[in-house]
Amino acid sequence: MRRTLFSLLLKDRDLLRWEAFCIHFTAIGRELAHETGNRRLATASVGRTTFDRWSSGTWYGRPRGEAAQILERMLGHTVGELFSPAPDATEPVAELQPAATRLGSRWSTSTLLLPAGGPVGTWEIAGRQRLDGTSAAVHLLPVTRQGEDADVSDLSQDELRDLERFLRPARRGFLVGVEKRHDDVNLYVRDAATARRPALPTPPPTGPLSIPAAYLLDDLTYGILWALTQLDDSLLADDQVLDTEQHLFKTYLSLPRSAPSQLLVGLTTVGSSWMGSAFCARHIQQELADATEVPMFWTREQSGEEAACWLFFKHKLDYLSALERFHGTAAQTVRVFCLPEAEVAHSETYERVLLLLAIALMECFGIRVRVVTNPEYSKVDGVALIPGQRAVIANWGRVPGGALWAASSTSARGELRTYATVFADAQDAEVLGGDDPTGRLRSLADYLGLDWSWLTSRCHALGEHGVAGLVRPRSRLLSVDALDETLLFLGKLALSR
Secondary structure (H helix, E strand, O other): OEEEHHHHHHHHOOOOOHHHHHHHHHHHHHHHHHHHOOOHHHHOOOOHHHHHHHHOOOOOOOOOHHHHHHHHHHHOOOHHHHOOEEEEEEOHHHHHHHHHHHHHHHOOOEEEEOOOOOOEEEEEEOOOOOOOOEEEEEEEEEEEEEOOEEEEOOOOHHHHHHHHHHHOOOOOEEEEEEEEEOOEEEEEEEEHHHOOOOOOOOOOOOOOOEEEHHHEOOHHHHHHHHHHHHHHHHHHHOHHHHHHHOHHHHHHHOOOEEOOEHHHOOOOHHHHHHHHHHHHHHHHHHHOOOOOOOOEEEEOOOOHHHHHHHHHEHHHHHHHHHHHHHOOOOOOOEEEEEOOHHHHHHOOHHHHHHHHHHHHHHHHOOOEEEEEOOHHHHHOOOEEEEOOOEEEEEEOOOOHHHEOOEEEEEOOHHHHHHHHHHHHHHHHHOOOOOOOHHHHHHHHHHHHOOOHHHHHHHHHHHHHHOOOOOOOOOOOOEOOHHHHHHHHHHHHHHHHO
């Protein structure tokens, strides 16, 4: 579909805003009224809805009466010419439609909305149960793959101005490079904040900017982007409440057990998860402060959506670092995950990638991971167990009764025996093979239906560039440091095979 001459002339004259258009339209109308004596020309106007229809670039009707006279004087063409396809003007959306289709069809949680008239639109990202959903501005750009980069193709001065206008607002936005490949396209993503600058210089021969080829949009990069943008926007929405309500931690840490209701604070789902996770991390560290023996851990996260918190919550990395003091002992720290087959089958590939990355983070920290699949183990508490001494219970995900968390500590012999039996059963029932991290993680990839060679190679490429250029967190409560370490860890496994 070819755009109308009217829409192209508006763009050339910077009149795409209704308010700017009306100023010129009214001035020309008064001028014509003085010349012709037709007073109706002086009071003629164009409503916003009508202007949006005309400027869409796809409306081929013809304005009449005074409006037609003013438009012909204002733009120097007849209304017939103005509202017909412009000579040699290709509709940008038609060229970029394969990209919109790919983003909207490959992942069920992704939708790209491109309004008629240009390459700028909205990327809508949906969550499942633990993520709230969000949206981001997106600007599609043609790119050409040159070695390790996808370079933006030559842009006209108008296109450069459009790009500058897109980059200026301090909002969440992405540049999406579109590389045509026969009947398909490759997409490369870059956080707009990394390209934001006061003004774009004169573009060099290869274009004004480039996107690392490592930022190719696939199940790895989409999963990271999908999780981080939702975590980030929800925590920003809750920032003031979370800052105000953290005094609750001190109060509840002094109690032997606690399970405060989410109704105490008005938070998003992610905000509630952060608060529960942050409290439980402090609770476990407090209860294990005087421990001299190596604890065993049971973790309740079962999906990539839940496990993504390990990769991005800043306090999770601090928590793992604090527990490294146990790694120098003869016994290795063990952490058990329950991943039922039904939950794995229900999740998409990108979410299973997140799950593997979260478990790889544990192995990166020297923690020996076990995975069990029996759904009955889903009911086991999140717990840190020092056999025969103490069990520290810390639940923050899927807590019954709508509580932010459920935390306690026990030394009762009966309860200790019960937890010890569960850990012993897990050792017998685990599905991961291998005596080292490579063997265990490769076995996990097989269980999750992931291509090990592809995943480790992509982790190596992405780890070399870092995640922040792909999608950068804005909340002070998030970090990509843990993820970057994990990517480099998996990347080394790819090089060693």
